[in-house]
Amino acid sequence: xxxPLITATGDGVPLVVEPNTPPSKKLPPGEWVKANLxxxxxxxxxxxxxxxxxxxxxxxxxxWAIGVEWQITRTNLRNFMVGGFPADELWxxxxxxxxxxxxxxxxxxxxxxxEHETDVRNGIPSTKPTQxxxxxxxxxxxxxxxxFVSFARTTPPFIGVAVGIxxxxxxxxxxxxxxxxxxxxxxxxxAAFLLAGFGCLAGTGGLLAIVxxxxxxxxVSTELGRAGITTRAVVIAxxxxxxxxxxxxxxxxxxxxxxxxxxxxxxxxxxxxxxxIATGLPFGILLAIGRRSNLPVIKTACVIFIEFVRxxxxxxxxxxxxxxxxxxxPAGSDTRSGLTRAMILITAFSAAYFAEIVRGGLxxxxxxxxxxxxxxxxxxxxxxxxxxxxxxxxxxxxxxVGQAIALFKDTSxxxxxxxxxxxxxxxxxxxxQDFLGKGxxxxxxxxIALGYWAVAYWMSxxxxxxxxxxxxxxx
Amino acid sequence: MRLAIYFVVAAVALxxxxxxxxxxxxxDTSNRPPPWRDVRVLAVGIxxxxxxxxxxxxxxxxxxxxxxxxxxxxxxxxxAFLDQPSGISIADSDLNPNSPISSALRNGVKNxxxxxxVGIPLSVLFGTLIGISRLSENWLLSKIATGYVEFFRNxxxxxxxxxTWSVFLTGFPPERESWEIGDLFIxxxxxxxxxxxxxxxxxxxxxxxxxxxxxLAAVVWVVRTRLFDRTGTPHRRVLWSLxxxxxxxxxxxxxxxxxxxxxxxxxxxxxxxxxxxMQMPYAAGVFALTLYTASHIAEIVRGSIxxxxRGQVEAGNxxxxxxxxxxxxxxxxxxxxxxFPPLINQFLNFTKNTSLFVAIxxxxxxxxxxxxxxxxxxxxxxxxxxxGIYLTFSLVLSTIGNLINGRLAIAGR
Numbered sequence: 001x002x003x004p005l006i007t008a009t010g011d012g013v014p015l016v017v018e019p020n021t022p023p024s025k026k027l028p029p030g031e032w033v034k035a036n037l038x039x040x041x042x043x044x045x046x047x048x049x050x051x052x053x054x055x056x057x058x059x060x061x062x063x064w065a066i067g068v069e070w071q072i073t074r075t076n077l078r079n080f081m082v083g084g085f086p087a088d089e090l091w092x093x094x095x096x097x098x099x100x101x102x103x104x105x106x107x108x109x110x111x112x113x114x115e116h117e118t119d120v121r122n123g124i125p126s127t128k129p130t131q132x133x134x135x136x137x138x139x140x141x142x143x144x145x146x147x148f149v150s151f152a153r154t155t156p157p158f159i160g161v162a163v164g165i166x167x168x169x170x171x172x173x174x175x176x177x178x179x180x181x182x183x184x185x186x187x188x189x190x191a192a193f194l195l196a197g198f199g200c201l202a203g204t205g206g207l208l209a210i211v212x213x214x215x216x217x218x219x220v221s222t223e224l225g226r227a228g229i230t231t232r233a234v235v236i237a238x239x240x241x242x243x244x245x246x247x248x249x250x251x252x253x254x255x256x257x258x259x260x261x262x263x264x265x266x267x268x269x270x271x272x273x274x275x276x277i278a279t280g281l282p283f284g285i286l287l288a289i290g291r292r293s294n295l296p297v298i299k300t301a302c303v304i305f306i307e308f309v310r311x312x313x314x315x316x317x318x319x320x321x322x323x324x325x326x327x328x329x330p331a332g333s334d335t336r337s338g339l340t341r342a343m344i345l346i347t348a349f350s351a352a353y354f355a356e357i358v359r360g361g362l363x364x365x366x367x368x369x370x371x372x373x374x375x376x377x378x379x380x381x382x383x384x385x386x387x388x389x390x391x392x393x394x395x396x397x398x399x400x401v402g403q404a405i406a407l408f409k410d411t412s413x414x415x416x417x418x419x420x421x422x423x424x425x426x427x428x429x430x431x432x433q434d435f436l437g438k439g440x441x442x443x444x445x446x447x448i449a450l451g452y453w454a455v456a457y458w459m460s461x462x463x464x465x466x467x468x469x470x471x472x473x474x475x
Numbered sequence: 476m477r478l479a480i481y482f483v484v485a486a487v488a489l490x491x492x493x494x495x496x497x498x499x500x501x502x503d504t505s506n507r508p509p510p511w512r513d514v515r516v517l518a519v520g521i522x523x524x525x526x527x528x529x530x531x532x533x534x535x536x537x538x539x540x541x542x543x544x545x546x547x548x549x550x551x552x553x554x555a556f557l558d559q560p561s562g563i564s565i566a567d568s569d570l571n572p573n574s575p576i577s578s579a580l581r582n583g584v585k586n587x588x589x590x591x592x593v594g595i596p597l598s599v600l601f602g603t604l605i606g607i608s609r610l611s612e613n614w615l616l617s618k619i620a621t622g623y624v625e626f627f628r629n630x631x632x633x634x635x636x637x638x639t640w641s642v643f644l645t646g647f648p649p650e651r652e653s654w655e656i657g658d659l660f661i662x663x664x665x666x667x668x669x670x671x672x673x674x675x676x677x678x679x680x681x682x683x684x685x686x687x688x689x690x691l692a693a694v695v696w697v698v699r700t701r702l703f704d705r706t707g708t709p710h711r712r713v714l715w716s717l718x719x720x721x722x723x724x725x726x727x728x729x730x731x732x733x734x735x736x737x738x739x740x741x742x743x744x745x746x747x748x749x750x751x752x753m754q755m756p757y758a759a760g761v762f763a764l765t766l767y768t769a770s771h772i773a774e775i776v777r778g779s780i781x782x783x784x785r786g787q788v789e790a791g792n793x794x795x796x797x798x799x800x801x802x803x804x805x806x807x808x809x810x811x812x813x814x815f816p817p818l819i820n821q822f823l824n825f826t827k828n829t830s831l832f833v834a835i836x837x838x839x840x841x842x843x844x845x846x847x848x849x850x851x852x853x854x855x856x857x858x859x860x861x862x863g864i865y866l867t868f869s870l871v872l873s874t875i876g877n878l879i880n881g882r883l884a885i886a887g888r
Contacts, residue, residue, distance in 0.1 A: 295521060297525055311865060326543075
């Protein structure tokens with residue numbers, strides 16, 4: 001096949017045009033209908049039958065949605081969103097969401113600017129994405145927020161969602177215009193806001209301090225790299241020292257917050273997904289490397305772990321976490337938090353699945369790459385880090401987003417071991433005195449389905465977008 | 476302490492073996508790198524360390540486990556509880572609270588198996604239909620199929636299952652006001668029932684006869700295919716083998732004096748008579764999981780058809796094959812080879828997803844085990860058994876899949 005031509009569309013996403021396909025003709029409406037709906041007798045029949053089914057279905061669904069009692073979702077909106085989070089501390093989740101949105105759109109603006117600059121430098125035509133392009137990418141999330149807030153009974157949620165949506169679009173613009181020094185560190189801007197948001201929720205101790213320490217260490221290490229410092233002592237000791245200092249400072253400040261056992265609803269569904277990805281991916285990469293290693297002991301251990309975890313349903317792993325995991329800790333250790341126990345098993349679960357994806361990526365890197373690197377005298381570690389991994393991971397990014405979506409859907413199983421996540425409130429709300437025995441499950445589950453659907457659909461669109469973009473990068 | 480000694484012994488043995496080998500085999504060692512840079516030494520060293528860490532971690536966990544189970548008076552190797560009464564009764568089965576736990580678990584396996592056997596073919600059928608519809612030149616049909624896939628792929632299967640169940644529960648009438656379609660089907664929010672075959676005299680003999688007929692039909696199929704390969708006469712193998720099967724069936728039916736009759740379901744005094752019945756949760760679960768899995772299979776089917784090179788279709792066109800022939804003899808055989816491995820993966824997912832039926836109270840293996848946990852039966856053994864069962868299912872399915880996949884690959888290039 002001939003090489004694809006690369007052109008640019010409005011949002012700066014290069015579009016692949018196969019040169020040997022004829023240009024698509026724009027038909028006038030009459031002819032279009034004839035060509036696409038009534039080209040021959042059976043097509044006409046299919047069109048008619050489908051149209052009738054569609055109209056009946058739409059009429060039924062609209063009639064149902066108008067006729068049914070939505071009071072149950074209105075009453076339980078807060079439960080669906082944050083579960084049993086203390087009511088007079090609700091500023092925390094709000095602040096967290098707004099901070100995270102702010103960080104995401106700042107970082108997003110900065111990163112798309114950086115991408116744009118790279119494209120321009122490489123001679124790929126690229127223009128600044130418009131606000132409409134942004135909406136085209138984020139509409140499932142924006143509409144979902146509006147849908148959720150339409151059930152609110154007080155004013156603050158409306159203000160919060162409005163601020164969030166305006167912030168998403170406005171701060172992207174700010175991010176685009178940030179000075180190059182900050183812009184090139186867009187990921188860290190995002191991480192800082194993420195940590196601030198998380199701090200609002202959970203305080204600054206424990207996990208937050210650890211994560212912040214790791215991020216600062218990575219930041220320092222990349223900065224040292226940029227500054228061209230290669231003294232071994234500095235490169236190793238600097239990041240570690242910076243990370244430890246951050247950890248101790250944050251732990252010492254010790255702002256109070258609410259641990260995740262007080263969280264619930266949509267809030268915890270999103271959080272469990274994020275943690276599952278963030279912890280599962282590094283372990284997954286290690287497992288994948290281990291599985292491809294030619295050291296028999298390590299290889300066997302990795303294969304057994306991966307195949308075992310992938311061979312049993314997630315529920316059995318979660319049952320393991322709630323019934324058996326405490327037995328593996330010494331008497332007297334604190335294993336009360338059901339969510340912490342579940343997250344340990346979810347990490348193992350997603351690590352095993354990520355490992356198989358990464359393994360696929362590793363296999364797709366030609367052997368010549370490793371051999372060339374070996375010939376030029378690189379150490380095994382450097383070959384993995386600088387040559388093999390970047391190519392392998394780039395090849396499987398879409399598959400990893402797919403796994404992230406699967407994990408997001410799978411967190412609904414937390415409900416089965418009694419963790420009050422988004423899904424669980426579909427049942428809980430139906431056991432409340434006002435709604436008991438009224439058969440309102442279809443209502444609450446519709447509400448929940450839309451929540452899951454919007455987020456997962458948005459992720460799958462992003463993954464498709466990434467796939468298109470990465471295909472362009474392939475030489 | 477004992478563990479540490481084991482570990483040291485193991486390490487010494489490994490290194491010693493290597494050392495002995497190096498000493499006994501004569502080799503020029505003058506330009507060997509120092510041991511800490513020698514790949515061969517490092518490989519052993521890393522593995523010894525890895526084994527050590529795994530071993531220490533494992534023994535720490537194992538010690539804890541033993542101490543804790545001792546504390547609560549539980550013997551994790553005692554499987555005698557399997558003979559105690561289960562306290563579980565499953566509707567439409569002969570399982571009562573007095574039957575042993577082992578038979579409850581067996582019943583769970585049977586129910587899981589039943590969902591797989593019915594659900595997977597249904598999902599393949601439906602998914603293929605949707606996948607082909609997505610490629611249809613009819614704009615409306617392909618858009619509807621796309622909408623279906625995008626909808627069902629992006630919501631959790633657990634939600635689809637519970638939603639379907641709740642819709643069935645509120646949508647179908649209670650048992651007293653069952654919907655009946657003719658005399659053939661009964662629908663209510665407890666059970667669905669349909670017509671079936673009831674055995675009469677000589678039914679066992681008839682079943683053997685039909686099994687033989689099936690084998691004979693297969694032989695006829697092969698013979699006709701071979702004949703076609705040799706001489707080129709039209710094989711008409713579908714017609715031939717179907718004819719064999721049906722012919723033997725009809726002759727046997729007459730000769731054995733009507734070994735079966737059709738039986739239609741009926742509710743007499745809240746008891747179902749005749750026909751075949753299933754519990755509503757079973758129907759809802761299989762239905763829901765089929766919808767979900769079909770959306771994934773549809774994408775596999777679509778992708779595999781698109782993966783067939785356009786030149787193949789054009790070549791088929793140039794040979795004046797009809798649209799059907801082009802699909803049947805050119806596109807589908809090639810697409811199937813691409814689709815098969817991910818399809819097996821979906822079958823495995825279906826199998827694992829049947830564990831979600833626990834949420835709607837269908838007595839498959841997971842919900843039986845949760846029920847047993849609720850009666851504080853020993854969790855370690857039960858989980859061990861349940862995980863083992865799922866692993867067996869996965870292993871059997873993927874082995875079959877790999878066998879077929881191997882044959883497909885050989886048949887090709």
